Amino acid sequence: MFSVLGPHVTNGLSVAIGLIGTALILYAIGGLTAAATAGVGILIATMADLPAQKHHKLQQMLPGPLLGVPLFLAMQLSHDSIQQQAMVLICGSFVSFLAMAWGKRGGPVSAGMMFSMVFALAEQPPRGLFEALHRTGWFALGAGIYVVYGVVSNGLLNGLYRNQLLADAIKGFAGILRTQARRFDGHVHAGGVMSDMLTQQAALADALQSARDLVLESPRTPARQRRAAILMALLDARDHLLACDLDIDALARQGENATVQPALRDALLFRARQLETLATALLLGRGAPAQPLPYRPIPEITAPDNSALREVIARVATIASEVDRMYALAHGELKADIAAVRETWQLFISATTWSWMPLRSLQGWYAPTLRYALRGSLAIAIGYLVSQHLPWAAHPYWVLATIVVVLRASLAQTLERRNARIAGTIFGCVLVMVVLAEHPAPQVVLGVIALSSAVAHAFVVRRYFITSVAATLLGLMQAHLLAADVHPVFAAAERIADTVIGALIAWGCSYVLPVWEKSSVPQMVQRALAAQSRHAELALVPASTTSPDLQWRLARREAYDSLSALVQATARSRSEPRAVQPALEPLETLQALSYHMLAHLTAVKSMLQLRRGQLDMAVAEPALAAAAAAIARALTGSEPAAPRRSRAATVDPSQARPPDMLAADLTPWLLERLAVSQSLAAQMRAAADLSSGS
Incomplete structure (x- = not known):
């Protein structure tokens, strides 16, 4: 039920309807050739068509097509020269991968720019500047019409998306x-x-x-x-x-x-x-x-x-x-x-406006996004060179497309994509053989293409294996329609070979200028400690009508999010070579202690909100302030990680007693819980120092 009715499936179906509908409209206007070129622009626009806020959907979808248009034109104009085409690919790839500086929002933009160039390779060489401009116009028209559709459909489906994301x-x-x-x-x-x-x-x-x-x-x-x-x-x-x-x-x-x-x-x-x-x-x-x-x-x-x-x-x-x-x-x-x-x-929402600020993170040779862009450019250069010397060089873009989707910023994600891409391609080729063995009518083939596009878009983030299967169906079915004289077995064999070659190139290049998780762990650890300190400061404010509930909620979100980022980075590091892995044991200890710190502070916050009458506030208020200050000093490193004579350091967090709700005075429990929280802070600081090698 959840897999079938989730927001990703709804979004995938919406994309498929828009893709097929827009392509049919343009086919009626300009014919098959124009519709095929416009279809590339439509595909680029669909990459950023994800559930979004109604008022920010347009600025979510525009960057990819806008930046893809000049790259598509540049590839068209360089068709006559392999050297020029290689330079456009390499330089365009570098700029495209730099878009990842904007994080998750930059992903669809980066992919759109890359595929604008890769799909341009599938086009026949244009006969002069006018034809190149003509094709680029159809590319832009297809993308523009779909952007309008994406904004409208997102508005119509916004209520459903709200329900589904909440579910x-x-x-x-x-x-x-x-x-x-x-x-x-x-x-x-x-x-x-x-x-x-x-x-x-x-x-x-x-x-x-x-x-x-x-x-x-x-x-x-x-x-x-x-x-x-x-x-x-x-x-x-x-x-x-x-x-x-x-x-x-x-x-x-x-x-x-x-x-x-x-x-x-x-x-x-x-x-x-x-x-x-x-x-x-x-x-x-x-x-x-x-x-x-x-x-x-x-x-x-x-x-x-x-x-x-x-x-x-x-x-x-x-x-x-x-x-x-x-x-x-x-x-x-x-x-x-x-x-x-x-x-x-x-x-409370994610950033929605575009700015140049993320580019400041590219300063320095060790900037992760800069290294990722250089690594991606090298992989594309190698892939293009190899594709030009294959005996089946009629489809060099398949090798490059595989590199684009497999090569990720981290080795763990690259390995996951590599395996899913190869397995999904093989399975998809088998499905193509089964479907084409029945000699389906063109209407059936179009139906399979529409369904494949929906599935491919729906699962691209959730489960890439399914996307890979669907993309293989989509690509080979399109090839069957456009080149019915090509035997499906040979097309499938080409697809598998190109996929394996592209996946191996991406995997090999992931070791070039690597940015191991170990290099980002210290910053993530400091972010988690700072978030825990801020959360403690606001959670230990005595509940009253003037309590900063809004600020506390924001601090709570950051505490959870920073811990989540650290957990995910630690998990990714397990796929890296053992010699470059961070100190996993203290990292795991820090994560467990952070989890317990959140639990203790939540218990205290709940007590202050619900059972204030069972506390002696004359004693509790100074104790709360002192505990918040001590936790901040420990987590920010302004005092030793494990002071020998500190009472807090002698408390075993695992032995903390639960409150007796029948007791008239819960102040002793509060004082003990505050001491435990201070002990946890000291242990977290010690684990953080060990994880960073200090």
């Missing part, structure tokens, strides 16, 4: 709930669960940011406000689940609770099913999802004096209340309260 995030959180439920299985190793949890949290951080970018845009209407409120409730539920992890640690140390733990596991699994039901309803575009599944309460506790057990149950109940709040918001039974983001939603 994606809810499903990701449901998966984390299921992982947390495994903690109650005695035979499951806690370390393995922690590793899975960190990986899932990193994926959830990406899904949440994608949801924020659309769901929080201009939340003016009641429907938009409901979706935004559901997203905010999801973020709060994530915090409660994080704090619950600490209490599960305490509960796991008490063997007598083994009989109750299966009930707690079932409770979390039940809430995960509820969230999946809600996500499915959102995917189906229903105005209101189905009612929550009937809840079966946890059996009565047999150890009423067990504060750890009471706290875990309280946490599960809080998560359940957030799930119920999501349902109530979806049904319109609860008014959306999103004052924190209604007027400041721009602060």
